[in-house]
Amino acid sequence: MKILVIDGHPLMRSAIKREVKDHKPQARVTLAGQLEEAMNVIENQSFDMTIIEIGIPGGSMHTIREMRMTGRAGKILVYSSMSEATYALPAVSSGAHGFLSKDGTGDELRIAIDMVLESKTYFSKTIQESLLSRVIANVDASDHNPLQTLTPRERLVVHLLLQGNKIRAIAEMLDLKESTVSTFKANVFKKLQVGNLVALSEKMEMLR
Incomplete structure (x- = not known):
């Protein structure tokens, strides 16, 4: 298993590598401190997973899309100090397989790694609630709109299905x-x- 870690802070890169190796001793972990360096690495080898801090200089949602397009970055987990409430959903919509705040615990990082490697989408309970609120807010209030017949939970399941998530992954995300x-x-x-x-x-x- 090959995992690429992209983070601008040397101490954080080392800490993430240590956490990954403790959890996945067989993993071969490659470190990159800059986006250009990371893209050069990806051009020459493929990874099963990439853990990236999108707050790195030059980082953006486009970075995630670009990495997905290479076909070499594997599953992408955003592990960031940037606002989860602001950036988690855009990151997943751009192609990331999960978003975890650096405020989270080491156990949460391990859970996120496992879920993403299993082709599941990871985001926190807080983001689940935010997603549910957004889905509800986007529903047309017209009495003649069939969407009005859907319950909030059904709307959330629709949203996740149309993002490409499978039944098992949705069940994991929603604890159902x-x-x-x-x-x-x-x-x-x-x-x-x-x-x-x-x-x-x-x-x-x-x-809509």
């Missing part, structure tokens, strides 16, 4: 049973009269 998430999905399909995710996406675009 897979069968419960499947029921939410079935209810949504019935209420919106769609039979698959493509049709669901088209219906959501039409109704």
Whole structure:
């Protein structure tokens, strides 16, 4: 397993490497202190996972998209001192597989690493609530809009499904049973009269 750590602070890079090695002793960890250095490394080898501080000079949501486009960065976990409330959702929307604040504990970092490596999306309970609020706020208030028939939890499941998350990943994120998430999905399909995710996406675009 190969993991790339990108952070502008030498002590933080070393601390992250130590945490990763304690958790994944078999991992080969490569360190980069600048984006240009990191991109040069990625050009020459592929990684299973990249842990990046987007607050590094030159870092942005575009950085995440650019790294995803290389096909060599593997799963991307943003581990940042920047505001979770402000940057977590944009980071995931840009292609990151998770966002963890550096205010979190070492145990949280280990959980985030495991979830991301298992192709699940990681974000904190705080961000889950924020996501739910945003989904609800985007719903058309019209009485004739079928979206009004969806419960808040169903709307959240729709949002996560359309982001490409699988039933198991959504269940992990929301601390629900897979069968419960499947029921939410079935209810949504019935209420919106769609039979698959493509049709669901088209219906959501039409109704928003």
